[in-house]
Amino acid sequence: MRTQVCIIGGGPSGLLLSQLLHRSGIDTVVLEARSRAYVAGRIRAGLLEWGSVETLRAAGVGARMDRDGIPDDGVVLASQHGDFRIDIKALTGKRMMIYGQTEITADLFSARDAMNGVIIDEVEGVRPHGLDTGAPHVTYSKGGTSYRIDCDWVIGCDGYHGVSRTCIPSDTLKTFERIYPFGWLGVLSETPPVSRKIVYANHPRGFALCSLRNEMLSRYYVQVPADDAVVGWSDDAFWDELRRRLPDSLSDGIVTGPSIEKSIAPLRSFVAEPMRWGRLCLAGDAAHIVPPTGAKGLNLAISDVSYLHDALVAHFGGDDAGIDGYSARALNRVWKAIRFSWWFTSTMHRFPDQNDFDQRIQDSELAYLEASAAAQTVLAEQYVGLPY
Numbered sequence: 352m353r354t355q356v357c358i359i360g361g362g363p364s365g366l367l368l369s370q371l372l373h374r375s376g377i378d379t380v381v382l383e384a385r386s387r388a389y390v391a392g393r394i395r396a397g398l399l400e401w402g403s404v405e406t407l408r409a410a411g412v413g414a415r416m417d418r419d420g421i422p423d424d425g426v427v428l429a430s431q432h433g434d435f436r437i438d439i440k441a442l443t444g445k446r447m448m449i450y451g452q453t454e455i456t457a458d459l460f461s462a463r464d465a466m467n468g469v470i471i472d473e474v475e476g477v478r479p480h481g482l483d484t485g486a487p488h489v490t491y492s493k494g495g496t497s498y499r500i501d502c503d504w505v506i507g508c509d510g511y512h513g514v515s516r517t518c519i520p521s522d523t524l525k526t527f528e529r530i531y532p533f534g535w536l537g538v539l540s541e542t543p544p545v546s547r548k549i550v551y552a553n554h555p556r557g558f559a560l561c562s563l564r565n566e567m568l569s570r571y572y573v574q575v576p577a578d579d580a581v582v583g584w585s586d587d588a589f590w591d592e593l594r595r596r597l598p599d600s601l602s603d604g605i606v607t608g609p610s611i612e613k614s615i616a617p618l619r620s621f622v623a624e625p626m627r628w629g630r631l632c633l634a635g636d637a638a639h640i641v642p643p644t645g646a647k648g649l650n651l652a653i654s655d656v657s658y659l660h661d662a663l664v665a666h667f668g669g670d671d672a673g674i675d676g677y678s679a680r681a682l683n684r685v686w687k688a689i690r691f692s693w694w695f696t697s698t699m700h701r702f703p704d705q706n707d708f709d710q711r712i713q714d715s716e717l718a719y720l721e722a723s724a725a726a727q728t729v730l731a732e733q734y735v736g737l738p739y
């Protein structure tokens with residue numbers, strides 16, 4: 352088989368890149384290790400920057416998002432000393448969109464099918480070759496048969512545990528990492544959300560987050576120790592802990608119900624440089640991971656894909672400036688989101704070795720944010736997403 356762009360990984364990054372390139376007349380093949388049902392069933396992100404909204408619309412997959420998504424103009428920060436709202440739209444002129452990653456994946460699968468996009472799932476042993484030549488190829492197997500795809504470019508959209516990043520020589524690849532000593536226990540429940548606003552809560556017992564997917568689908572998180580196990584958390588224990596960490600004005604309004612999804616996600620900050628080596632480019636979680644505090648993971652994947660789409664269209668038109676500048680351009684935006692997510696995580700979470708001084712520092716950071724339009728603008732422009 353031959354194609355112009357072979358994409359390893361059929362999550363949001365790979366599917367969106369395939370969709371954008373196909374609409375621009377560029378041939379792609381997506382290789383995905385898991386089944387379509389598995390990929391479609393993954394419950395992850397829920398909050399889109401405005402740049403992501405515009406990119407999804409440009410890809411022709413914005414209709415359901417515009418119909419079912421919930422535009423979000425602000426964010427609430429809470430602590431033991433009360434809560435306050437930051438008006439993102441008033442400060443930046445832009446808004447966020449609450450729309451689950453699961454829905455985005457479904458929209459992308461539908462669009463790919465409508466265009467007869469080539470997605471080969473449940474593949475094994477994917478291996479890129481000849482990345483340092485002008486004629487790379489990718490081998491893989493499926494159902495016991497081996498295959499080869501000759502291509503012009505290989506794009507690693509295969510997430511943190513994928514194969515692509517390992518193809519960059521160790522004397523070229525540099526990684527940066529911060530592992531946080533806690534995780535997020537997340538619950539999805541078919542209950543009315545306690546607030547139509549997303550609420551981030553700092554509490555001496557630990558961080559909590561109130562989010563939603565729609566009027567009858569709530570998404571909540573509480574910080575838990577890094578070695579905690581979801582089996583130790585009954586639904587009642589979760590609801591009790593969530594209430595303890597929220598101001599009374601919110602905790603009194605929590606409507607509980609059975610969890611339809613309950614899982615613990617570890618938190619880390621991670622960046623791999625460069626995001627290009629020869630005819631290989633990395634995008635999304637294959638290149639970077641952020642703690643979900645700033646809701647940047649999926650949004651960074653989308654900006655990487657937007658840059659790559661523009662660069663590859665120009666490349667196939669004879670102009671290599673975009674692809675030659677892709678890694679530096681993507682990393683410039685990635686590192687600003689990494690910093691913001693690190694700052695927000697450090698401000699809102701309880702660290703195991705934290706003392707009273709540290710709690711006072713967090714309290715004063717929130718008090719300054721509450722009182723300062725300048726401080727709120729700094730948070731708002733990063734939260735809604737820096738320009739592409």
Ligand code: FAS
Nearest residue numbers: 360362363364384396509510513616635636643646648649
């Ligand atoms: P993905 O990991 O989504 O997709 C990579 C794909 O590549 C997978 O389908 C995998 O099966 C496939 N693959 C891997 N190795 C392969 C191989 N060798 N061959 C072929 N295919 C291979 N982000 C937010 O913004 N907000 C959140 O609240 C949030 N919560 C998260 C919770 C969890 C538990 C996790 C893990 C992530 C969360 N994220 C969140 C981040 C998440 O949404 C990612 O940023 C997003 O899925 C990135 O998409 P991809 O880059 O496509 O990577």
Ligand code: PHB
Nearest residue numbers: 397398562643644645646
């Ligand atoms: C979510 O709705 O899942 C969500 C919202 C905001 C975050 C992280 C996750 O910062």
